[in-house]
Amino acid sequence: MYTLKKTSTTTKARLGTLETDHGIIETPIFMPVGTLGTVKGVSQKTLKEHIKAQIILGNTYHLYLRPGTEIMKEAGGLHSFMKWDGPILTDSGGYQIFSLSDIRELDEEGAHFQSHIDGSKHSFTPENVVEIQRILGSDIMMLLDECPPYPSSHDYAKKSMELTHRWAKRGRKAFLESEPLYGHKQAQFGIVQGGTYKDLRIESSKFMTDQDFEGIAIGGLSVGEPIELMYEFTDLNTDYLPKDKARYLMGVGTPANLLEGVARGVDMFDCVMPTRNARNGTIFTRNGRVNIRNAQWKNHHEFLDEEFDSDLCSKYTMAYVHHLFRNNEIYGLVLASVHNLRFYLWLMEKVRARIDNDTFAEWYPGMVKQLEQRI
């Protein structure tokens, strides 16, 4: 599935491709999040033609609760339902149970939780999460895991990791013993856990490698730990992951986080940041971040970045976009969401070009500084 094309000579950055039946993905890549079968505020056409998204995310937890598996079956899977013919990755919902559901209980069998929508009771097991993702028909499905909070004791992180490992074996078995429903291949990624403990992270990396998943995710990071720890453990994990499998750092991050992740050998990222922050008025640009709500833009009748190809940057003035945000106009959210995603995908295009001509190592530290500035 994954083909390594080139490695940066002085960093761990990798150029590669990831092949699916819905298209070939060039890595490193950022994957826009479309939890409920839509990247909020962005049309599928815009995603494909303007943003140039190569793969998007859906979420098992959310889609299972609404519209549910019956509707999804009737629709012929998520691709057909949402009319997106590119690759889709679905997260299993382990993280959502951890972050959204007030009442949840874990035992050997699986995760038992109450819906955040209506309080109804449900259970996810390593097996039924595979089954649900067969119905969704995603190109890449994720295992059910437990994402422990930060900070967690070594004891808790170890027990949690071991449970995730037992679930991983069951999930893999369920995957290998079932078939796709819609005539295209599906892949399954394992998820490394281990909290913020070196020995556990190494153990988990080795364990997931041994299960021979099609790709491996680094989970349990970007859950509130200091950023240095996130980098440190990403770096550690990739040292123990196979070269011939894609590495996916879940839930990350800021534009600077992406560059630092690539430098540590990560191929895939997803994060709500470009879209959620867009809705709250944060605009990411190559010169740093802008809060469009700030009063300084009220009468700034100029473009944010005339050279950048997004309507927010080079078609409308800052004063206009500011005005839209001040009035909670839907179009402001749309403009910012489309822009931020286009920017993230643009950044990954630059990253790939830099790895390809082997100038990534000298380029990215300066770029990180630039991206972290505030405008």
Next chain:
RNA sequence: GAGCUCGUAGCUCAGUCGGUUAGAGCGCUAGGUUGUGGCCCUAGAGGCCGUGGGUUCAAUUCCCAUCGGGCUCC
């Protein structure tokens, strides 16, 4: 013309049986958001409590006058 009622932050309003630095929501000024709830969270600025007198150790609070808004009656 008479009676009643209200006047406190930019807006809508609490409050004080007279007693430390007068509050809320919204708005405003900023910050946050990392395997998605346009939710939300945090901090800050902003008031001689309509005006002028009086009583009192002490008045946004009680009394008088006055200005302004609203309602009712003749």
